[in-house]
Amino acid sequence: MVTGTRRFLTPDDVDRLYARAAGLLSSGRGDAPDASTLVIRIRTASGWHETSVRGDGDRGRADEFMAAATRAGTDAGAYRSERVAVVVVADSDGGSDVRPWPLSTPATGMPGYPSRPCLVTDAAAVLAAVRTATVDTRWTTDDGHRVALRVRPLLAYEKSCIDLGS
Structure with a gap:
């Protein structure tokens, strides 16, 4: 949570x-x-x-x-936010900590992919999957890219990734 x-x-x-x-x-x-x-x-x-x-x-x-x-x-x-936004913020080959994609939704299935991928999902599932990750962790997408992820709690008035920018 x-x-x-x-x-x-x-x-x-x-x-x-x-x-x-x-x-x-x-x-x-x-x-x-x-x-x-x-x-x-x-x-x-x-x-x-x-x-x-x-x-x-x-x-x-x-x-x-x-x-x-x-x-x-x-x-x-x-x-307590039970929902989070998972945002792909960088496409990078760097980092020695490269892991398999942590979400049940593939990167290519995220709304906004490939330019501004963002997915609102259950916090508990995401946090369990990325708990030991650091800012240097890279995740391998289903189309072979290595990306960094940022997990951000949704505030009470936010319902979608569109709300993050308003």
Whole structure:
């Protein structure tokens, strides 16, 4: 089971967070970031507020904001996601830890294959299959490619891979 921490924020808590993030968050979405980018995304009733921080420029301010956000409000208990998105993020020959494909759905059967493969599936089954993997693990697809996978829990409002980008 994939878990996280939920927080309950009052309108005053949200106002304090926005004041702390002055100039850091902007509305809308940009292009997909690379691995060296920190993305901060907040969803409110009025829409998305997001910033992408590359390099060291605003990274300190972003880190401070994220630390404040994790302490804001009151504890609302654990968030348990029973569904995850499995995303193919790289096609690579590298890595000495190469394993057989871990999912019951073949890579070529994933929605979006071959350009943006993503599959929403049961968390328990995926986590059991990839539990000992690392970021360096590569998986052999049914058409012979070696790829890296990222497993991401779905948030309460997310139902499909399309929701990951909205």
